[in-house]
Amino acid sequence: MNDNPGAGDPDGPKNPFEGTPFEQLFGAGGIPNMAGMPDLSGLMSQVQAMMQPYDGPVNWTLATDLARKTVAQQPDPSPSTAQQTAIADAVHLADLWLDEACEFSSGVTSTAAWSRAEWIESTREVWQRLVEPVAEHVVGAMGNALPAEAKAMAGPFLGMLTQMGGAMFGSQIGTALGTLAGEVLTASDIGLPLGPTGRAALVPANVATFANGLDVSADDVLLYLALREAAHQRLFAHVPWLREHLLASVADYGRGIAIDTAGIEEQLRSIDPSNMADLQGALEGGLFEPKKTPAQEAALSRLETTLALVEGWVDEVVGQATHERMPSAAKLQEAVRRRRAAGGPAEETFAALVGLELRPRRLRDASTLWGSLRTRQGTEARDAVWLHPDLLPTAADLDDPLGFREDLGTPTEMSEEDFDEALAKLLDEGGSGAPGTPPPPAE
Template sequence: MGFTNDPTSGPPEEPEQNPFKGTPFEALFSGGGGAGLGPAGFGGMDLSALMGQVQAMMQPYDGPINWDVAIDMARRAAAQQPDPSPTARDKDAVADAVRLADHWLDSATDLPSGVTTTAAWSRAEWIVNTTDAWKVLVEPIAAQAVDSLGKALPEEARAMAGPLIGMLSKATGAMVASQVGSGLGALAGEVLGATDIGLPLAAPGVAALVPENVKAFAGGLDVDDADVTLYLALREAAHQRLFANVPWLREHLIGAVTDYARGIEINTSAMEEQVRGLDLTNPAALQDAFEGGMFDLAQSPAQRAALQRLEITLALVEGWVDEVVGQATAERMPAAAKLQEAVRRRRAAGGPAEQTFASLVGLELRPRRLRDASTLWGSLRTRQGTEARDGVWMHADLLPTASDLDDPLGFREDATAPESLSLTDEDFEAGLRGLLDGPGDDRPQE
């Protein structure tokens, strides 16, 4: 290799250039000894020993991310503050609030109830019960991240690493898992329920609140705790109605996330600065290095379109919930206006935990145009009635666009469907009836 470890043979020759130079794995394959696999590393360390060290960083797992690590880290993060299990009284209070909320919503929308069961969760229970949904949302982003990092290695480095490539890929998946876990742990400290971020994270039909977080939210408001719980139960039940009766909506949102993930490109040069000089066999050091967020994204036009589609749809979902809950509480809850404003600001701006999650996994879930969407739905109801307002959810192509949110009072002034759908009045009415009848085998398919 052009060098020697024999101290009697004179000064060693200049080491050959590390083929991993300029990549996130330069430190691991440097010639500085220790855990390195550069010239000194190959001369002084058995390859199998290093492979054992690297493998000790992780346990076998399937997919692009080690979810066992992610969930463990999330629960550890959530446990940094008191997280008592909900009492029987908490569970009864949530169940009673959701039951009353569903009754009130019957007067505000013809969409039937989507609630099949209620739950009161601790923060740790929120993490466990929403994991399946997060897998669907995060794995496309994680898979693209792992793939991009693997491609950061030049060809000569790939040949040199040999069997370590697979291990490094798994190590990257473990690092991504630590980021996701940190983000979910932060979110668990703030979320109020199963649909608080605008997506249905629990199993279908499960309306859940997190009493400890609800109490913290109520603490900053001059509103009775029971009113706060009821108002949040109204929002939870309204989300459940929408997602239960609009079967394409969940996939529409997830599809936008997947489309966004397809174009992700990791800024490996920024990562090189983060990990250069680190001991890559030290998981704690790796975690510290990546806590600032690894997703420095250069968005393509397709990504920007997918992100806009996600943001607009989230705004429409949140705006519809805001409008329906406002209608249901108008004559019943004097404190509703104050609670509506508090929730609007919270959702539109995103809390610290939501911002942390966005920086860690590159995914923002903020409905920035919530107010415009709420105005649009309210205006449509005033002009054409609740059936016309709710009938827009019959098909994705009927949804308002960004330009419609620019003029929310003018949406569907002519009360006609887009020409691209070629819907007759009879077709629209038939589809609307299917939407209002609720889930069932005889529902018209998209």
């Protein structure tokens, strides 16, 4: 008979802290029975494994190690020379096609074929920037939320709580990044510039998995994904404010997370620590979930709109580049759209890491908007919208994508000077910020 209910016993009670930052602290070997004393030897073993020195709110050494172990659970060979050459050739051809589909020149300065482990290493710096604001808030709230009684029970462990929280966050991040590494197709697959500037990178192992069941040649799949990656690189290279705007928006969202420590403490006071059912019920009710403020809700809406506009522009430009050149493009476009719209483990991973869903919910509307603008006014007018963030379509514009910028007329109705004057007027009306400067974050 197992004397430790819930530890290794599938029929025993679940860990009441499952899904919270305390899960690993009070997991196997932690507190199996709140009415009794914890297994200190088991708990100290976990502490010793997690308490290696680190800087910042997250133990990134632990996170990277766990991410690598996660991807190592399945074969992850280094891309061959042939795969590297194939990707370089595909990106080069993609750039030639894109030259005729948009006003921006190539933004690619190098190409790469990444293994899943290489994707982790190559994107880690950006992930640190995105995740640490969230980690800092949550880890700090863990200690602040404990009522006096709980702090007394914690005793000598209280001083280690913050450091353990960072280690637990590192563990969760590592596992999540390892999972995400098994799905991403390119460096910009989730709509954010995660990789080094100007480097168009694909993950051949994941590309092969994506191609299964599409009834499209492997060469076409590779070229289509190279087109999307190269289009992202063009946009980020020639819209100087966009990269910083997206990354800062995500980080600011995480930094603004409000955790109701007073509410947590009040709920914890009402819980009988010897009653597992009470504790589990409180945790399942979202006891430790951060609350979104109205400012965050507004920021999230703006971020989702910008992501949709980026993905919609890429979708539209690649559609133009492949028109009359790649018969399978329509099938691949639909496969990518469904993959992005449906979400899945990759989007769930990001939601767990940063605290928001990173999904272009209105990709089709955005693609329609860009396509309509191009049809009426040409590629120059379509791409000129990226001159300044104040010119970008809003969520309301996506409600009527065919009506965006109808007041500017068409090239046959306006001279070049009139068109430039209209754009300048829009810039003046949009705000006083200088071109290339993102709008200030919402307070």
